[in-house]
Amino acid sequence: MSDSRKRHEALLYHAKPKPGKIEVIPTKKYATQHDLALAYSPGVAEPCLEIAKDKNNAYKYTSKGNLVAVISNGTAVLGLGDIGPEASKPVMEGKGLLFKIFADIDVFDIEVDTTDVDKFIDTVKAIAPTFGGINLEDIKAPEAFEIERRLKEELDIPVMHDDQHGTAIISAAALKNAIDITEKDISKVSIVVNGAGAAAISCTRLYLKLGVKRENVVMCDSKGVIRKDRGNLTSQKAEFATDKDLNTLDDAMVNADVFIGLSMGNVVSPEMLLTMAKDPIVFAMANPVAEIEYDLAVATRKDIIMATGRSDHPNQVNNVLGFPFIFRGALDVRATKINEEMKMAAVHALADLAKQTVPEQVNLVYDEVSLAYGRDYIIPKPFDPRLIYEIPPAIAKAAMDSGVALEPIENWEKYREQLMERSGSGSKEIRLLHNRAKSNKKRIVFAEADHLDVLKAAQRVFEEKIGVPILLGRKDVILELMEEIGFSGDVTIIDPKTDEETERKERFAETYWKTRRRKGRTLTEANKLMRERNYFAAMLVNEGEADALITGYSRPYPTVVKPILELIEKDKGITKIAASNLMLTKQGPLFLADTTINENPSAKDLVKIAQMTANFVKMFGMKPNMAMVSFSNFGSSNSETSKKIRESISYLHRNFPETVVDGELQADFALNPELLAKEFPFSKLNGKKVNVLIFPNLESANITYKLLKEVNKAESIGPVILGLSKPVHILQLGASVDEMVNMAALAAVDAQEKEKKNNK
DSSP, X not given: OOHHHHHHHHHHHHHSSSSSSOOOOOOSOOSSHHHHHHHSTTTTHHHHHHHHHOGGGHHXXXXXXXXXXXXXXXXSBTTTBSOOHHHHHHHHHHHHHHHHHHHOOEEEXXXXXXXXXXXXXXHHHHHGGGOSEEXXXXXXXXXXXXXXXXXXXXXXXXXXXXXXXXXXXXXXXXXXXXXXXXXXXXXXXXXXXXXXXXXHHHHHHHHXXXXXXXXXXXXXXXXXXXXXXXXXXXXXXXXXXXXXXXOSHHHHHTTOSEEEEOSOTTOOOHHHHHTSOSSOEEEEOOSSSOSSOHHHHHHXXXXXXXXXXXTTXXXXXXXXXXXXXXXXXXXXXXXSOOOHXXXXXXXXXXXXXXXXXXXXXXXXXXXXXXXXXXXXBSSOOTTOXXXXXXXXXXXXXXHHHTTOBSSOOSOHHHHHHHHHHHTTSSOHXXXXXXXXXXXXXXXXXXXXXXXXXXXXXXXXXXXXXXXXXXXXXXXXXXXXXXXXXXXXXXXXXXXXTSGGGHHHHHHHHHHHHHHHGGGTOOHHHHHHHTTSHHHHHHHHHXXXXXXXXXXXXXXXXXXXXXXXXXXXXXXXXXXXXXXXXXXXXXXXXXXXXXXXXXXXXXHHHHHHHXXXXXHHHHXXXXXXXXXXXXXXXXXXXXXXXXXXXXXXXXHHHHHOTTSOEEEEEOHHHHHOHHHHHXXXXXXXXXXXXXXXXXXXXXXXXXXHHHHHHHXXXXXEEEEEEESBSSOEEEOOTTOOHHHHHHHHHHHHHHHHHHHHHHHO
């Protein structure tokens, strides 16, 4: 992607469809005069009076307990420096977005227009009653140290400067495990820290608490080794000044066990790595360019344990592993501060989590056979779903044990369940899907690339490295549109109607005719059909010249599905295909089937639809819990619809008892666990969160998914065709660019799965 294109896309992202990245959404009903009278005057007076009696009641009657302020003066914005408060606002909004999607914490971003330490502190103290916690961000050192120290002393809510402590906590967890793997003694390892800013100072302080000895630490800044005989040192630098006879980073690296880089790119050479001790531990965390590139480092030393700040290499030190979950645990026990005990609890919890068996969902995302604790896996991955229910409990317990928790947790099992429910917010399934597609890029045919939105989707797939697009359509139109939107790069463009493709069309026609000549097709007709984009595109996939196909943007579904069914064989053992939509709801992912194919499936068809949908769910690393829904509950109606569902359920229970499925059920009972347990305690779905709804007919399924999409603004991936032997997926007419990008990512993952299956 060109720099101008990146700039344009970034500006457009932040400006449209409405400026900014976060908003305030009401959490209470407000439709009637009665609702408004409770929300404001006169009803609002009652909670006000209760809070006036005891200010702690603010946690009971307002959002304070789940509200964090992200506060900055813009003096040290990552990679941008001192750009001022207004210019830092997009970064602070971004931090708020991460708080919400990873830990379901609400955020107001506050940009303070002062560089005076006292004024900054006074401002934060004055607004602190609004919040349950304060996250300080992008404030330059040494002022950042004083600001955080005083606010922690003078406020009774959690305060943390993430630039200092976030990297410290994550890297300390990684360091603990790296030292364990190399079987070194933490009290004897020698550490070189390159960089002496807020993050470097805080990292080193935390390493000391982990067991590193101060006399074994050498810190460097832009002038070289920080020595005790150097003048004009800040108090923070003086804290780590050495009396060793060392002057340069090169000198310090000799026989060092650990290198910690929090400085700038390409300051470490292969020669410097070669002087380090056996089994060197190198954390090159400068972004976007590390102190030494990962590939160069691992090529230089085969015995190295390497970590960076980048997501495209093993062992990413990413602050998102820390701050959302640290504040989550602190807020949930109403901690008065984030103390050293809580930070160390985060270190140990993260380190311990890396030693546990990795969920299949994480392996799938990172395209690993089996991630396991070792040199290339010393810290959990950012997409690990366990973070939300493993890290906050450790923080909460440390707060309780250290005496700073005002509302201790009594039922830990219930608390973990509540944390799991919080993980339903956000669209992490899309992030997981895209990340997995990138791990093994596939060739994806866009059959209608001469339409602007389709081409925009292909451009994003190309630029975000989700897949390798193959563009079908009128070549002159595609090239003109590419020029218009700044889409450049080595991309294949095919126009099936031109003479350039004569040889391939004739070859495809011959192959197609051989499969259809006893079904009424002539060779002449076959040659003519190969000029049609959907026939040609399907043959590209059939013949292995592409890995996947998405189409359907500009034509009605029945028109598009016809050539697909003619050309693409069903998967082994499949007699009838179906379709499912993944709906990303506020309560979590929900799979609906059959949404586009079978108008009135039989009982036998419903069994097959359920089984295919279950396999689709497993593709995401999830366990399917399926409800077959109707207008009745467990035999309350003898309608034909209810009876066929009961027949399907009976068959599944008899022949596949391990499958978690039940019905017939009304949708509210299926999706409300308390209601289901109260009325139908015998159901196989009790104690489980339903994530699949199987509908009795196409009408009900299609209406439901479109209602969810339009009324509840649930994001949809699909409809995804189930049961074909090749990854071919048909869009709904007029699908959005985002929907097409998501479908392309899914098609890529589908291709990966089919490739694995065929290679077994």
